Amino acid sequence: MLEKRLFRKPKNELEHQENGRQNQPSVPDDLYLSCPECKQTMLKSDMEDNGFVCPKCDYHFKIVARQRIALLTDPNSFHEIDAELSPSNLLNFPGYDEKLVKAQQESGELEGVICGTAAIGGYPVALFVMDPGFILGSMGTIVGEKITRLFEYAAAHQLPVIGYTVSGGARMQEGILSLMQMAKTSGAVKLHSDAGLLYVTVLTNPTTGGVTASFGMEGDIILAEPKALVAFAGPRVIEQTIRQKLPSGFQRAEFLLEKGFVDAIVHRNEQKQYLTTLLKLHQKGAM
Amino acid sequence: MAANLSFNASLNTVRESYESMKEKVQPYARVLAARAKNRPTSQSFIANLTDDFLEFHGDRRFGDDGAIIAGIARINDLPVTVIGIEKGITLQESIKRNFGAAHPEGYRKALRLMKQAEKFNRPVLCIVDTSGAYCGIGAEERGQGQAIAENLMEMMTLKTPVISLLIGEGGSGGALALAVADQVWMMENSVYSVISPEGCASILWKDSQKMQEAAEHLKLTAQDLFEMGVVERVIPESSAKEFDKVYALLKTMLYDSFQSAMQKPTDELVAKRYQRFRQMGIN
Structure with a gap:
């Protein structure tokens, strides 16, 4: 303690003036x-x-879900589904209630995914967009339920699904039930897929863990935003496991493209046009 | 031997022992029991539950993953496909098996053999024992997330009966990738969790020493998961010495369950499997 004080810079009267420059x-x-x-x-x-x-x-x-929807969909075409579904502390996990309230207040959303129907370039779609700010985009039971319902709705109404992912993975405060959402959503994706319908995922920064290992990687066509981190285990976890530094660019979208796990990297400002063309090419019958 | 126990009798044993288990052992003690070195691994289960086991290797895409043992065998007179995550018994073997942490090729081998089981109308037994899917450079490069995702999706509609048995650790996505089944059973001293208690404690409380607290809150014991409706059965273990009896009971239960599932139309089986997971997490 004494040494520290010895080396402290003497206070300069003039420096204090900095704070006083109100005008x-x-x-x-x-x-x-x-x-x-x-x-x-x-x-x-x-x-x-x-x-x-x-x-x-x-x-x-980073872009919040509502803003992304506004950028992507045709004006006034978005109709939200299951907006009222709200998470609860199923396991009485300590601190989770407070965490939920804080996330809801800060985001203005009840949960970390927004689902609905919309038009993109005139083509009707079912759309889900995850929110990066809501407990790091983690997947709890309500996220899983909303996405499952969307796929079921899309299957029943013969709609393609466009899904934007951003996630830290399964939400551990909901324990095994959040893990089960990986299986549940995968089942719904399969149901939709078996109906011959298109599912496009757009992986955004960061998409990791249980979301990568379920509906994130289950699209017929998998797109990613430039430089988005897409991983099962995040870089920190891997560095701790193997005790060495990872090469730069590891697990970025460009790396996944090279390794064969995404179809294309699409700049955010070109996504609407890209998806419009994609949807057009999937219309039944001759164009 | 208890191999001739009737199905109802065995079910009663399960219930009774479940009642006795209710006086709680600390959840973290279960975690330690599930990880114990002398605990029987998938190999022992395969040896004791089946005959004529033939192991098959490789995913036909990249390589063979020693962390997953897979092949065909019979339970009594019923041919089955068996897929087990293997931690290894000796240190040398554990290294070869990567301590039961599978790579994508392991999950792809498993899926290949499940598809084969579907083709030949064989039921599938998955034996799960892993701290989690491997977190490493190769695993990520070869699409660990994609491999798990594909298993989840394909297992959901596999047109043959599937039972998953958790015998030790059920570590998150790496365990779930072999546990999208018609029924999931857990050994009394196995655990199943979205994250390890140590990982949970270190992320939430920046203190991995709070794992006991985390283990409690995560509800990861067989008893907790049975109460939550996440697993259908808890298999009583009694003492390690008497594991022979456990195998005998388990063999009867598996045989009976597979036999009755084989009688059902596959559409019904698949629809029920979907519903099994569909209702999870709805209040």
Whole structure:
């Protein structure tokens, strides 16, 4: 303790002035931001107007589910399904109630996935979009239930499913029941698939664990956003297991493309057009 | 030997022993029992439950995964496909078997043999004992997530009866990839969880020493899961010395269950399997 004090820089009266500059021009904190990839500073509104993509380096920022739906679907075409389903603390897991309330307040959503029907480029689809902010996009029983219902609905109404994933994996506060959602959703995907219907997944940063190992990797066509981390076990878990540093770019979308696990990487601002073409090519009969 | 126990009698034994188990052993003690070194592994179960076991290798795509033993055998007069995750008994063998942590090729081998079972109308017995699917560079490169996902999807509609038996650790997705079944049974001292108690404690409380607390809250014991309706049966173990009796009972139960499942139309079987998982997590 004593040594520390010895080396402390003496306080400079002038430095205190910094805090007192009240009448200096200033900008609100959230007007500008810097890109985590290229470190460039930009107007937040410029980034948002560019589909939440860095205008300088194409870094894809996190985007909440509602905004993604607005960007992707035709105006006023989205109709939400099962919006009222809300999670509960099934196992009385300590701290989970508080965590849920906080996530709901911060996101304004009841759960971490939004489901509904919409039109993309004029083609009707069933759509689910996971939310990165809701307990890290984890899959609990209600996430599993909503996605299962969507596939069942789509199968009954002969609709293709477009699914956007972002997830830290199964939600451990719901224990084995969240694990079971992997099987449940996979069953629903199979039901939909056996009806001869199209399912397209778009893997976004990050998609890991139980979501990768279930409906994330079960699409007929699997797309990914540039540089999205897509993994079963996340990089930290692997580094702890094998006790060595992972090569750069490991488990990124480009790596998965090279290894044969995604069909294509599609820039966020080109996804609507890409999906429109995809849907068009899956219409029954001659074009 | 108890091999001639009637089905009802064996079921009663299960119920009675379940009652006695209710006076709780600490969940973390179950976790330790499930991981115990001297615990019988899949090989012992295969040797004691089946005859004429022929092991088959390889996924026909990349290689053969020593962590999964698979092949065909018979239970009494019934041909079955058997797929077991094997941790190994000696250290040398455990290394060869990667301590029961399977790679994608292991899950793909399992699926290949399940599809074959479907073709030849054989029921499938999966024996699960793993701390989890392997987390490593090769496993990720070859699509661990995709391999598990494909098993979940394909097992759901496999047109032949499937029973999964958890004999030790049921570690998350790596266990579930062999547990999309008509019925899931657990040995009394096995556990089944979305995450290890140590992992849970370290993520939630930044303290892996709180694993006992985590084990309690995760509800991972056979008894808890039976109460929650996640598994159909808990198989009493009694003492390790008397494991012969356990095998005899288990063999009868498996034989009877497979026989009665074989009588059912496969459509009905598959629809029931879907419903089994469909209702999980609905209040």
